[in-house]
Amino acid sequence: MGKPTFEIDNRVATRALLEMCKRLERAWALDDILHGMTPAIEDVLGYRHSWLALFGHPPGFINVISHVDSGQAQKRDVKSMNIPVAGDAMLEELLTADHVVVVEDARTDPRTNKEVVAHLQNRTIINVPLVLADERFGAIGIGTFGDIEGVRPPQPWHLEFLQTVAGHVAVALDRVRFMAARKKAEEALQQTLDLTNNVIQSMQDGFLMLDTQGILVEVNPAFCALVGFTREELLGQGAPYPYWPPEEIGSLQEAFSAAGEESFAQMELILMRKNGERFPTFISPSAVRNPQGQTVNFIATVKDVSERKKAEDEIRFQALHDELTGLGNRRAFDQILSRAFAQTRQSDQHHVMCYLDIDEFKVVNDTCGHSAGDELLRQVARLFTEALRGDDHLCRIGGDEFGIILQNQTVEQAVPVAQRLQAGLANYRFAWQSQTFGVGVSIGMVALDADSESVEALMQAADSSCYVAKDAGRGRIHVYAKDDQALTQRHGVMEWVSRIEHALMHDRLVLFAQPIVPLAPEATRGLHCEILLRMLDDQDQLVAPGLFMPAAERYHLATRIDRWVVSHAFDWLLAHQADIELCSINLSGQSLGDTPFMAFVLQSLGSSGVPADKLCFEITETAAIRNMHTATHFIDTLRQRGCKLSLDDFGSGLSSFAYLRTLPVDVLKIDGQFVKDMAQDPVSLAMVKSIHDIGCLMGKQTVAEFVENDAILELLHGIGVHYAQGYAVGYPQPLDAVLAQYRAGLLKRT
Template identity: 50%
Template sequence: MNKWGIKGKILFLALMPAAAIALLLGVHFTSSRISDLEQSLENRGNAIVRQLAPASEYGVISGNHEILQNLTDAALREADVSAVSIYNISGTLLAESGTRVERQLSAENGKTHKIASVGSTNVLGFSAPVYQSEIKVDDLISDMPSDSKSADSIQPRKFIGKVEIELSLKNTIKRKNELLLETLFITLLGLVGSAMLAYRMSQGVTVPIYRLVDAVKKIGKGDLDVKVPEDSGGELKVLEQGINTMASRLKSSHVHMQEKILEATAKLSYQASHDMLTGLVNRREFECRLARALESAKSHGRTHVLCYLDLDQFKIVNDTCGHSGGDELLRQLTILLHAKVRERDTLARLGGDEFGVLLENCSLETARDIAEMLRQLVQDYRFVWNNKSFAVGVSSGLVVLNDESESVASVLSAADAACYAAKDRGRNCIHIYQPADSELLRRREEMQWVTRITRALEENRFMLYAQIIAPLCIQGEKSLHFEILLRMLDENETETILPMAFIPAAERYNMMKNIDRWVISNSFTVLSNVFENKPGGLINTYSINLSGASLGDEGFLEFITQQFEQKKVSPLNICFEITETAAILNLSVAAEFMRELKKLGCRFSLDDFGSGLSSFGYLKNLPVDYLKIDGAFVKDMADDPIDFAMVQSIHNIGHVMGLQTIAEFVESETVLKMLKVIGVDYAQGNWIGAPQPISKLYPSGVYLADTDLTHVNNPDTSGGYLSSQFN
């Protein structure tokens, strides 16, 4: 029943009481009518037999069979009478009419009459005694009071016979059946009427509910235009009004939500294709438009030009005014540039301070004029922030898009290379890309190195080498000094690539921080194994190069400290080499970095000293331990007196400041002798010892730190001082 619908439940609840009541009434009515029929039949039988008995008295006494037969025939004609019999006192049958069913009936010696039972037959039997009445007439007492006379004249009656009748039950049974059928018919008619009434009542309840259910289903499927007729009463009307109100509000909310979704979608679409700071097309959308331009160039022979713009001196504005000032500069320049480009052209911000202009259906001459106009516009503009005025410029690279252009990536790469070429030419100028341009080829090669460097780091294809730094004028020096150098294995791991092939690209594209971290981590791993196998003893020095990018990295100092702790390497064994150029780019940052590590016990060497414009001016501000004289002066000092003087002056200033000097690029015995004459403390170069894989420094547990180096002052005519120590 729990699974029934509401209509079934309502019909069940309405019909069950009606059916029960109809059944009870039918049973009561039928049983009452049947009882009345039986009682009526019994009363009629008693009446007939009681009337026939006195009438038969004379015939029984006189033995007149004819009179008795007439009486029985007359009684037989009564309704339902099937047999009539008259007996004398001895039980002899005197008269009979109809077909009698044999039975034994008794009149109890004539004292009373009885009704016989039917038994298994379809008849009822009745019996009544026949009496003889004796009346005495006395003339003498005729004048007596009536009460006395009546009492004396009536004599006791005498039993002389009996009368029997049988009543057929066929009509009664038939009537009973008719009553049952009538009752059943009336009951069914009442049930049908009740069912119709219940159905009508259920319709009044279920139809509105079904409409409500259907409305809820439609709302659940998203059809919010549902309208339920509000023609019911009571609680159902409240529900109908509630559904309509809910649907109306849901529709209103849905419409509002759709508007919000469309608005958000449009906003997301705009954000996906536009730069949020400037409102210009972003790099992704620009590349899509660039792809369509390339397709039209190849399919229809059209010519387009890509102009790549990179602001000059933007970093000064950003550092001086903060990012908010830099952002405002970009917004103002965007307004200036956008006002000057053609309506059909696309101006986009490609990232940072880089912009791109796609000049569609434009010749190279026209594109150059537009680029020059934009360059002049930026040059003449003055940005004012906090009462400070800044001048900026823009370097531009132009690339022609025609049927020979390869892909979006190649075009953008060429434009970027052309832009960098413009910067290398002095900034604030225009460079037109030419496939055979050697400067652009070099730039593109550097960009290709970015991918190769990234893969080499991921595949761990960098290698550590070491080159000895030999003491020249230090008596009794037992410890050794090595510079750890970097090499790269090619993709096939068959060729070793020198650092000058990939370091310029790594510096230009900000990859040196990752390389420096790799070198420090792996160098410390190697050195930790050395210290574990050879504890105590002499303290060798291992120089590790650091780039200027790492000096400005806020987390780099913490990284080095963690490496010392994790790898169990003593800072006393480590000397960091920093180039003069990297140090002077941010002198205060470099000095602070060096001071923090010197607190741990590290030493510092200033590499390529002398290459700067004001080396001696800032040297006193840097806490270095070694001056590494620029090899450009050392390698030619035997032939160039100016180079000799530079080496000598650097050495003298270094000693005055209490620093030790190292000469690099020592490639001949003559140079070595001159360095000893000057008094340079250390020498490094292929004449001393070529770089070797760091693993060869400690073959079979034999440590160079245990080697006597006093023979360094006695050159071997074979051309090398310590070459045998690496083999």
């Protein structure tokens, strides 16, 4: 078969181009462009095969879009394939060409990729570059395939016609690309809007949008739920909005105006629900601007901070209130006192400060436990509150201590109030399980007026006055006065506190010892002594314990002193244990009930290597009876470790013998008030004998204190008391001096 020839006049070509242009104007996609140009090429040029070639999608490839027969009349499908540029000289030329690239026979032309040619069955290939505004974005092509169509080189007017078609296709392709890009951008924008709207609608915080006139144009469900209004009720509303509380309109209008002036500070505001309920919010406003920077909307997120505010209020309340009683605490009292003091500086106001200490609280606490003590404090707090005016301030400022500020009262007016508080407690009985207790209160009172020196001075004066009231017999009221002799004495006690602190810090305490002599000579197996304590003053003179220990007991320094004594006594005993039979160490009542002190003693016993059987701890009868449960535990614990326990001043209490059966001590030290008079007083003699007899009956050893002469020694021999201690058998001396006397055999023998 010979090659077909086609002749056509300009009118046919022009009409075909016009029809093509109409189709290209309606093109919305690449397929539309291919469908638009193919009829013109077929009708005018007679080539059945045409295609669009697009550069760089994906990179390194040319994407070819062409028709393929569908097998149905009047219908041709479109296929797309990517052809690699590398190794294909024809495609490489096409990427940069500004002319028509013609391959008469792809099978023989050296520029073609023969693998691709063999696959596609190309013969003649004609490609016209698509160039618009110096941008190369593809080509249109026509050609023949296989042996049936064979080789068909183009005529010159074919190329001119193809270049005309390429110009129109380039414009259409640019428009399609633009519309595709715009559609993609619109879809992306819509996705962003949809996402933003979904985020806003699903936000747990409220969201609102206003136009530049302050009209609500959008709210999210969370905001509607916050304020209780529907979206329909809110949209279109302007300031003042229905969720503005009437009493807050001024502050809200000010905040709204600031936002309108684009001052977008975060703020806390009170809003109102539809039902009238007020609630605190945290609002974060901002502006929405167009590309020109002009504000087109105002937006804000609204967070309900009711729970946070509630938690903050709770924290503030706890910071200023006593958890047990609900009263103000020490910090609150200090603030109230400072305000009252400031009032006296600014005007002629008079207030009264009271410092209250509950009498017998420790008895309830130790006897029935902390739960009982806590309940007692709660009940006392209620009694005090009921007895005071609404303007007065009552706070719990310590364990069993309360502070009161009586507003606009003189001391003369305040004394009856204090008496009323005492009377209320006097008529009150605290019941716990099967036990009932009477409770009192000691009150220190100080005027708070223009003559008051400072808040600190007021606290010190009230505290000192309260202790003076307590020292006077409890259940008393003591009014502070600058020339008060009782307060002067108390300040003297406070001076001892300072000196004790200095002695502990700078090791100004000294250990002495006094021999305890067996009244049966054959019982001697080593030195038996009691450790005693002295303090060195600034001139290195010795200070007797009777001068400083009352202050130590009163201000809770006794346990620290006991720790010092135990530590140094252990060191001395360990160094001289071969010469010592038994070393007695006095302990205060405070140490008896101090759990950390017990742990300290046990730890020291374990780590020091001191033989426990050479130790005897002395506790007074009154301390043991006052802390019976604690004393019993203390005694049992140390006895289990091998130590001995001695009950000092035995017989001084009214019920000594009754308690003796419950206190598992090893030694009874007979109270010196009986021993020193036993040679002249038959009753004292009988008491000493009774104590010794009961002690022996219970398997305990006895020690007589205050043995001051030979007459007493002789009587003790006759009774059978086991040991004697006093000036008649040995004076208190430094530890090493007593030990030296023992080694030299100079201690008195009985």
